[in-house]
Amino acid sequence: MRKDSNRLIYGYEKHNDKIGQATEEFQQELEQKCRELSAPDFSSMIQVHGNTIITAQPDRIHPDCDGLITDQVGLMLFGSFADCLPIYVWDQTKPLIGLAHAGWKGTAGRIAQNLVKQLIDLGATDLHAMIGPGICRQHYQVSAGFDLEAKPINHRSMLKIGNNYFFDLYAENQAQLKVYLKPDAIEISPICTYEDGNYYSYRRDQKTRGRNLGYIMLK
C-alpha cells in the first residue's frame, strides 16, 4: 500500500525479517528505503507496545516509544508492524504528521488519541488519518475477559461468537480518533495482514520475526 500526493507520501510494505531490531543492518535497510522513496532524512522507533509519542529527530532510531511526530518536511517516519495497526495522521494544510503503532496494549493506552493530541498541541486544525493495514476482527481471537484489560471505548470492538471472543482493533482505534476527527477524515484500510500474503502476519506466520514497514513523510 502506498499513497503519494504532492505534499505527502505514506505507505506499508513487506520488508525483511531483520526489521525492528536496533542493529546496523536495520539502519542500513532504512537508509536504502529512504533512497528508494527520495527521503532526505529518517527517524524510526523500537516499539514496546506502550503509548509514548516522541518528536522525531533525524537519523535516530528512538527506543521505547510507539509513535513519532514531526513538523519537518523531508523527515521520513518509520515503524514496523505485523498485525498491529499503523496509524497515520496528517494535517491537511499545516506541516504536521505522525505515525503510531497500535496493538491491543497501545490501543488500551489510547495511543491513537495521544498521537492526535500532541499534533493538536502543535497547532493542527484539520487532521486526517489512515488506520491499517492490520489484522481484522475475524482473525483476532482473544481470551474471555480480554475487554477488561483492553478497556475499549467502543462496546462493539469486542465480539463474542459462541464461546469465542474477537477484538476489533480497527473499530476501537476508529472510535478513539472520532473523538477528535470528523468521521469522513478517517480512512480504514481494507487489507487484513492475516489474509493477505503480500504482508507478514504475526499470527499467521507463527510469530516469526518478519515485519512490515510503515512510513510517512511530508514533501
Ligand SMILES: [Zn+2]
Ligand atoms: Zn482477517
